[in-house]
Amino acid sequence: MVITKDTGIIEAVQEHPEIMEVFAEYGLGCVGCMAAHFETIGQGAGAHGVDVDALIEDLNKVIADNQ
Numbered sequence: 001m002v003i004t005k006d007t008g009i010i011e012a013v014q015e016h017p018e019i020m021e022v023f024a025e026y027g028l029g030c031v032g033c034m035a036a037h038f039e040t041i042g043q044g045a046g047a048h049g050v051d052v053d054a055l056i057e058d059l060n061k062v063i064a065d066n067q
Contacts, residue, residue: 012041
């Protein structure tokens with residue numbers, strides 16, 4: 001699975017639990033947030049003023065490194 005800004009937060013974390021650390025590094029407590037159940041990564045990052053492209057890049061790097 002390649003993560004994009006349109007990927008659901010919960011979907012991504014369930015598929016790749018190792019990315020929870022990346023969300024934490026960006027100050028996003030996405031997994032504990034009720035909005036995570038219906039928001040995409042792009043929506044969640046945008047709501048918190050996070051650079052979506054940098055976040056997506058880092059998420060995919062962690063996934064690639066763990067394969």
